[in-house]
C-alpha cells in the first residue's frame with residue numbers, strides 16, 4: 001500500500017514525507033472532498049477557488065488563496081482509489097462519514113484549540129493527528145507514529161511574508177527538513193510527544209464537556225479541522241490585504257512628501273517643522289542698496305569691491321585676483337551689519353541667503369552640520385550670491401563641546417569644510433557678522449575663510465545726523481527740527497536706536513494729537529531711551545521738589561560758568577526712570593580726546609548738585625541724591641591718576657591692577673584722587689557762592705516750569721523774564 005504521510009506547513013500546503021516535496025493545501029484537499037459539487041472532479045481539473053466560492057457562498061469564508069492545479073502539483077496521476085486511500089489514512093472514516101450529513105462545516109466551538117494554533121501554528125497538524133487518528137484507528141496510528149518519531153518540528157515564528165516568497169519558503173522548508181532529520185531526532189521526538197499530549201487533552205476535554213456522542217466524534221473532528229483551516233485561510237487573506245493597505249499607504253505617503261517638497265509655500269513650512277534645511281530660501285535684495293545704510297562710509301567703500309566681484313566674477317578670474325571668500329562684519333548690535341550685507345546683495349543684484357548662527361546650534365547630532373550643508377549646496381547652485389550668517393560667534397565660537405552645545409565642534413567643522421570646498425572665484429561670498437570677534441574660533445578667521453574684516457562702528461555725530469535725517473524723512477516733522485542737536489545728544493546710539501528714537505517721537509506726537517513731530521517729541525523720546533519713561537504719577541512733596549530743583553540748577557550753574565564744561569542742553573525736575581531730575585549737557589561734537597581741563601570741568605559739574613544742597617539747606621539736610629554724581633566724579637579722578645598720567649605726584653605711569661600694587665603706591669593713588677575730588681568740590685562751591693542769585697532764579701524757574709531747555713536757561717541766567725508758556 002502506498003503510504004502517504006503528510007504534515008502541514010504553515011502556509012497550508014502538505015509536504016510529502018517520502019519525497020519531501022510540496023503537494024497540495026490541506027484545506028483544498030478537505031474542501032475538495034467536502035464540497036458536493038467539486039468532489040473528485042477537481043482531481044483532473046484545476047480548481048478555482050472563486051468558482052468554489054460561487055458554488056457554496058453561504059458556507060465559505062471568502063478566501064484569496066491561490067488557484068491550485070493538482071496536475072501541477074503532481075497529483076493528477078492519482079487514481080480515485082488512491083485518493084480514497086490517502087483520505088482514509090489521513091482522515092479515517094471521512095469518506096464514509098460524508099454520507100452522514102454533517103453540520104460541522106465551520107467550527108466555532110473549538111475556539112480554544114483554534115487560538116492555540118492561530119498564535120503559533122506550533123503543531124496544528126498535531127491537533128488533527130492526535131485527535132483524529134490516534135484515538136480511533138490504532139492501526140493507522142502505528143504506521144503514522146513510526147514516521148512521527150522522525151518528523152521535524154517547525155516552531156513557527158510569525159513574520160512578514162509575501163505571496164511571491166511562498167515557493168522559495170517551501171523549498172527552504174524542505175531543505176531544513178532534511179537537515180533537521182539528521183541533527184536532533186531525539187529532541188524532536190520528545191518535543192513532539194509532549195505537544196501531542198497536551199493537544200489530545202484539550203480536544204478530548206472539549207468533546208467531553210460538550211458531551212459529544214461517540215458516533216459524532218468523527219464529524220466533530222472533521223468540522224474542527226475544517227473550521228480551523230478556513231479560519232487560517234481568512235487570516236492569510238487578512239494578512240494579504242493588510243500588506244496591500246500598507247503598501248498603498250506607503251505610496252501615498254511618498255507622494256504626499258513629494259508634493260510638499262515641490263510646493264514652495266508648503267515646503268517652507270515643512271522645512272521649518274523638520275528643522276533640517278531651514279534658511280535655504282534666498283531673497284532677492286533689489287530694494288536695499290548702499291543708499292539705505294547711513295553713517296558707515298568706510299565700511300561701504302570696503303564692500304564696494306565685493307559688489308563689483310559679484311556683478312562680474314569673470315573679470316576678477318581673468319586678472320587672476322583672488323577675492324576673500326568670507327567677510328567678517330564686526331561691530332556692536334544694531335549698527336547696520338545685516339543691512340550692509342543685504343545692501344551688498346542688492347547692489348550686485350544677486351540672491352541673498354540669510355542664516356542666523358543660532359539656527360545651527362543644535363542639541364542633536366548632525367542637525368547643525370546638515371543645515372550648513374544644505375545652505376551651501378543651495379547657494380552654490382545659485383552663484384553668484386551672498387550667504388549671510390548673523391551671530392557667527394554662536395556657531396563659530398571658541399566654546400568647544402560644552403554640555404549645552406554638544407555638537408558645535410561638528411558644526412564649525414562643517415562650516416570650515418564648506419568654505420574650503422569652493423573656489424574663491426566661484427561667485428559665492430560669505431558675510432559673517434559678530435559683536436565679539438575675539439570669541440571666534442581661530443580656524444574661522446585664518447586666510448581662506450573669513451579673511452577680510454570690516455568694522456561697522458557706532459555712528460559719529462555726522463553719521464547720527466544722517467541716520468536721523470533718513471528716518472525723519474519717512475515721517476512728518478516740523479521745519480524747526482534740528483537733527484544735529486538730537487545727534488549731538490545721542491552719543492553712542494546705534495543706527496537701530498536712532499531709528500527707534502524717531503519712531504517713538506512719531507508715536508508720542510500721535511498720542512498727543514499733534515500733526516507733526518517737533519523737537520519736543522524727539523527730546524522726549526531721547527530721554528525715554530536714555531533714562532526710562534517719565535513718572536508723572538509719582539507724587540513728590542514740595543520739599544523734595546525744592547531740593548531737586550536746587551540740586552539740578554547747581555549742576556546747571558557750574559556747567560554754565562565753567563569754561564571747559566559742555567554746553568547745557570536741558571534741565572528738568574520731572575522724575576524719569578530712577579532719577580528725580582536731571583541736567584543734560586551736549587558736547588559740541590563727538591569728543592575723540594578730552595583735555596585735563598575738560599575732565600576737571602566734568603568733575604566740577606558733578607559736584608554742583610551736592611554743593612547746592614549743602615549751601616542752601618545746610619550740612620544736616622544734604623541728601624542721598626548725589627551718589628551717582630560722586631560715582632561719576634570719582635571715576636574721572638581715578639582715571640586721571642591711574643591711566644592718563646595726569647597726576648604730578650604719581651607721574652606718567654599707568655596703574656592697571658591697583659589691587660596688586662604696593663600699599664604705599666595704593667595709598668598714594670588714593671591720596672591723589674581725594675585731592676582732585678576735594679579741589680573740585682571747592683571750585684564748585686566757589687562758583688555757586690558767586691552766582692547764588694542766578695542759582696536761586698534757575699531753581700525757582702524749574703519749580704514753576706519743570707523743564708527748561710538751553711535757550712530758556714540762558715534767559716533765566718541773564719536775569720530776564722521767561723515768557724509764559
Ligand SMILES: Nc1ncnc2c1ncn2[C@@H]1O[C@H](COP(=O)(O)OP(=O)(O)OP(=O)(O)O)[C@@H](O)[C@H]1O
Pocket residue numbers: 292293294295296331332333334335336337338339340390433434435467494495496497499
Ligand atoms: N547705519 C544705518 N543706517 C540706516 N539704518 C540703520 C543703520 N544701522 C542700523 N539701522 C537700522 O537698524 C536696523 C537694525 O540693524 P541691523 O539689523 O542691520 O543691525 P546689526 O548690526 O545687524 O545688529 P545685530 O548685530 O544685532 O544683528 C536696520 O534694519 C535699520 O533699520
Ligand SMILES: [Zn+2]
Pocket residue numbers: 551555609610625626629
Ligand atoms: Zn546730581
